[in-house]
Amino acid sequence: MWKVMVADDETYMLEAFDKLVDWEKMGCQLVYRATNGKEVIKHLEKVRPDIVITDIKMPLMDGIEVARYIYETGLETKVIILTAYADFAYAQEAIAYDVCGYVVKTAMMEMLPGAIDKAIQKLSDVTAKEEELPEKFSEDIFGKLQRYIEENYMKKMTLADISRDIHANASYLSRLYKSKTGQNLFDSINRMKLKKAKKYIAGGCRIFEAAELVGFEDVSYFSRVFKKLEGCSPREYEKSIQQKGVKSEQANPGN
Numbered sequence: 001m002w003k004v005m006v007a008d009d010e011t012y013m014l015e016a017f018d019k020l021v022d023w024e025k026m027g028c029q030l031v032y033r034a035t036n037g038k039e040v041i042k043h044l045e046k047v048r049p050d051i052v053i054t055d056i057k058m059p060l061m062d063g064i065e066v067a068r069y070i071y072e073t074g075l076e077t078k079v080i081i082l083t084a085y086a087d088f089a090y091a092q093e094a095i096a097y098d099v100c101g102y103v104v105k106t107a108m109m110e111m112l113p114g115a116i117d118k119a120i121q122k123l124s125d126v127t128a129k130e131e132e133l134p135e136k137f138s139e140d141i142f143g144k145l146q147r148y149i150e151e152n153y154m155k156k157m158t159l160a161d162i163s164r165d166i167h168a169n170a171s172y173l174s175r176l177y178k179s180k181t182g183q184n185l186f187d188s189i190n191r192m193k194l195k196k197a198k199k200y201i202a203g204g205c206r207i208f209e210a211a212e213l214v215g216f217e218d219v220s221y222f223s224r225v226f227k228k229l230e231g232c233s234p235r236e237y238e239k240s241i242q243q244k245g246v247k248s249e250q251a252n253p254g255n
Contacts, residue, residue, distance in 0.1 A: 005049035007034040037061025071097035073186040074159040074174035078119035153192045156215040
């Protein structure tokens with residue numbers, strides 16, 4: 001069974017997913033219902049869905065941002081965007097994040113099976129191709145991947161960038177790194193970025209400057225990643241550094 005997570009801020013839509021959709025018939029299991037994008041991100045690692053169906057407009061974080069997070073983090077999860085006709089032009093922005101399908105709310109029961117089939121086909125194709133690869137090829141690609149990360153982690157990069165430069169399938173790279181290290185590819189890259197960013201902040205850089213220096217163009221996204229991996233916000237970290245400096249000065253007033 002393929003695991004499915006759905007996200008919508010409207011209760012009636014969540015109930016429709018729960019009660020009206022025959023998931024078993026499509027070879028799927030509904031494993032989680034979220035009411036906003038932040039809730040999706042929070043539970044992705046624990047739930048590990050194969051498919052996420054997300055409304056395009058939700059509070060706190062919308063469907064485009066969810067698709068972007070999944071894409072840039074290198075997760076294997078396939079995303080289906082749930083939209084209204086009026087939002088369809090906006091929904092096209094998600095193409096850049098490898099969204100595999102769109103479902104219009106007013107035609108959900110008719111369109112959803114086809115979108116699910118497409119997502120499952122993509123998941124199955126990737127798995128089948130990877131099983132055919134020899135071990136030596138995997139070792140060579142993993143070595144290239146490690147070198148690429150070490151040389152480029154300070155830059156803005158996406159899974160598509162890495163895939164293009166290494167000449168390997170994006171989903172395969174993500175799965176390979178996870179199997180070799182036990183860690184998510186972009187969690188590892190972001191930990192390296194944040195280690196450097198913390199040094200910049202401790203050295204007096206402003207938070208937005210530190211974010212830019214390690215390849216984050218969006219300071220809000222930088223803050224979300226920082227909070228997830230460090231357990232505190234960049235501002236909280238900055239304050240802790242400042243407080244340590246004050247305590248150090250009080251302990252050594254003559255220096």
